[in-house]
Amino acid sequence: MRGTRADLRKLLEPGVVALGFELVDVELAGSHHSPTLRVYIDGPAGINVDDCARVSRQLSALLDVEDPLPGQYTLEVSSPGLDRPLVTPEDFRRFIGETIKVKMQPPLQGRKNFSGRLVDVTADHVVVEVDKEHFDLAFDGMERARLVPRFRTSGVTGERDDR
Structure with a gap:
């Protein structure tokens, strides 16, 4: 090894x-x-x-x-941080409905970077919705995938909701 x-x-x-x-x-x-x-x-x-x-x-x-x-x-x-890496299919399944960023290598349809809502996960790819369009992103073409932190103000300046 x-x-x-x-x-x-x-x-x-x-x-x-x-x-x-x-x-x-x-x-x-x-x-x-x-x-x-x-x-x-x-x-x-x-x-x-x-x-x-x-x-x-x-x-x-x-x-x-x-x-x-x-x-x-x-x-x-x-710790993985708020923008935790997504590596295994189980990681992706846990965060269905959340926003993720994926960098593909080689590019898919002339595009390397995808940022959108994680819609579905199968054995070999994920489906990400970007600007109302769905993209099937194969695991074996992913260079990197991360969760996009979601910050919501709760009415008090500086407070955030990290769910």
């Missing part, structure tokens, strides 16, 4: 799940000389700093033993 995204996910997921959390996504960022392995986790009650520290300790030990990445790298464990 030499550190592909899928390989890293397969390696790390059991350790995250064993601590009672969900592995949302794994990402390798930075340069070859100074890479960063980002691990996004979530839980039923959300995620706090202590949760991230526990998962980081667990994964650090596992990564030291398995050594899937050559050389030195930085491990970051965090």
